[in-house]
Amino acid sequence: MTAKRNILVFMGTRPEAVKLAPVVAALRGSRDFHCTVVATGQHKEMFRQVADTFGFAVDADLDVMRPNQTLAGLTARLLHGIDGWLETAQPDMALVQGDTTTVLAASLACFYRRIPIGHVEAGLRTGNIWSPFPEEANRKLATPLVALHFAPTEGARDALLREAVPEEIISVTGNTVIDALRIEVARQAADPAIRACIDNELSQLLGADWARVPTVLITGHRRENFGDGIEQICRAIAILAERFPDHRFVYPVHPNPNVLTHVNRLLGGLPNVRLIAPQGYRNFVALMARSKLVLTDSGGVQEEAPSLGKPVLVMRDTTERPEGVTAGTALLTGPNAPAIVEHAVRLLTDETAYRLMATARNPYGDGHAAEQIVERMRRYFAGDAATSATSPGLQPALMELVK
Numbered sequence: 001m002t003a004k005r006n007i008l009v010f011m012g013t014r015p016e017a018v019k020l021a022p023v024v025a026a027l028r029g030s031r032d033f034h035c036t037v038v039a040t041g042q043h044k045e046m047f048r049q050v051a052d053t054f055g056f057a058v059d060a061d062l063d064v065m066r067p068n069q070t071l072a073g074l075t076a077r078l079l080h081g082i083d084g085w086l087e088t089a090q091p092d093m094a095l096v097q098g099d100t101t102t103v104l105a106a107s108l109a110c111f112y113r114r115i116p117i118g119h120v121e122a123g124l125r126t127g128n129i130w131s132p133f134p135e136e137a138n139r140k141l142a143t144p145l146v147a148l149h150f151a152p153t154e155g156a157r158d159a160l161l162r163e164a165v166p167e168e169i170i171s172v173t174g175n176t177v178i179d180a181l182r183i184e185v186a187r188q189a190a191d192p193a194i195r196a197c198i199d200n201e202l203s204q205l206l207g208a209d210w211a212r213v214p215t216v217l218i219t220g221h222r223r224e225n226f227g228d229g230i231e232q233i234c235r236a237i238a239i240l241a242e243r244f245p246d247h248r249f250v251y252p253v254h255p256n257p258n259v260l261t262h263v264n265r266l267l268g269g270l271p272n273v274r275l276i277a278p279q280g281y282r283n284f285v286a287l288m289a290r291s292k293l294v295l296t297d298s299g300g301v302q303e304e305a306p307s308l309g310k311p312v313l314v315m316r317d318t319t320e321r322p323e324g325v326t327a328g329t330a331l332l333t334g335p336n337a338p339a340i341v342e343h344a345v346r347l348l349t350d351e352t353a354y355r356l357m358a359t360a361r362n363p364y365g366d367g368h369a370a371e372q373i374v375e376r377m378r379r380y381f382a383g384d385a386a387t388s389a390t391s392p393g394l395q396p397a398l399m400e401l402v403k
């Protein structure tokens with residue numbers, strides 16, 4: 001019997017926790033791997049909510065956040081903390097997800113130690129290095145350092161091929177967020193106690209009729225929307241709330257003061273607008289499932305909502321997820337009040353337009369991405385001819401550089 005391979009999974013923010021939870025579960029359920037989870041601490045409370053929902057143990061927290069930190073300071077602390085773990089744990093492979101500073105720092109730290117790294121949700125691009133900032137740079141800089149790329153879609157795979165990533169180290173797996181959603185929806189459907197708990201919590205926050213009132217669910221907190229963007233988003237919600245008094249507008253507000261202060265000022269006190277704290281994944285999925293329409297600038301939400309048959313207005317100028325727009329499940333409005341209002345009014349009043357969006361096919365996978373990722377990792381360690389050619393995971397061009 002061969003020893004289990006030791007995998008270190010680094011994650012920092014809420015979306016990384018959501019999207020890596022199914023991968024951690026698949027690794028821990030496999031007889032081939034031992035999996036250690038290291039939180040970098042980029043998010044605290046929102047991260048814990050996700051870990052609790054999925055019930056995964058976090059082995060360490062690097063606790064890197066400081067008041068008034070710079071991105072360079074954060075990156076330096078992450079590099080240092082992650083490197084310490086690489087030295088202690090001597091993993092056979094590390095895993096990261098998405099486009100955060102954690103991804104960039106872990107990729108670089110692994111590269112320095114020649115430890116292969118797998119990138120979940122590889123190949124997302126807007127093509128503009130400044131937007132989103134700094135995420136587009138984070139993911140582009142990490143790409144050449146990665147041993148295994150888990151691309152959620154064919155489009156993401158093509159973006160990697162255009163950057164000369166060898167085809168044999170890319171796998172198109174679907175997005176693990178659909179796995180997370182599938183797992184959570186199944187859990188809620190199967191367990192009346194969970195449903196009762198959700199109903200109790202959301203009734204207290206929104207009123208006992210929360211599941212019956214036509215609801216528009218909103219999330220908005222991207223850095224690129226700080227300032228004018230958030231103002232425009234709030235203005236649109238205020239106009240819509242007045243126009244649709246029988247609808248409820250539910251906004252779990254991110255605690256960042258760049259968001260919270262503006263949202264409270266512009267939307268606080270409106271009778272059919274409910275500003276609530278960020279919700280645990282369980283409640284948030286229940287809210288999405290009961291909503292009519294979703295307005296968001298989030299990446300994950302624009303992937304999840306279509307799986308639940310909910311049209312999404314994406315309140316950003318660009319998206320690295322054009323598949324949803326092409327499939328007709330999402331529409332890009334920009335953080336632009338007139339455009340948000342125009343499209344929301346149309347969807348809330350025109351049943352045909354609504355149905356067209358609500359029934360479009362979700363392009364982000366079948367909810368079994370994590371199994372494919374773990375299987376690909378297993379083949380990597382079994383000496384799969386294609387990937388072992390670039391062992392220890394560095395691309396040939398990079399191997400030349402570091403000789």
Ligand SMILES: CC(=O)N[C@@H]1[C@@H](OP(=O)(O)OP(=O)(O)OC[C@H]2O[C@@H](n3ccc(=O)[nH]c3=O)[C@H](O)[C@@H]2O)O[C@H](CO)[C@@H](O)[C@@H]1O
Nearest residue numbers: 015016018098099100135252278279280281284298299300
């Ligand atoms: C540039 C960009 O687009 N980058 C994205 C960004 O992620 P994001 O925009 O998806 O981040 P958020 O919106 O914070 O999280 C969303 C998740 O949170 C759940 N949720 C939401 C509200 C709530 O009250 N309770 C919850 O549980 C929700 O269902 C969803 O799953 O960074 C990731 C990491 O690198 C990337 O992967 C990802 O590309």
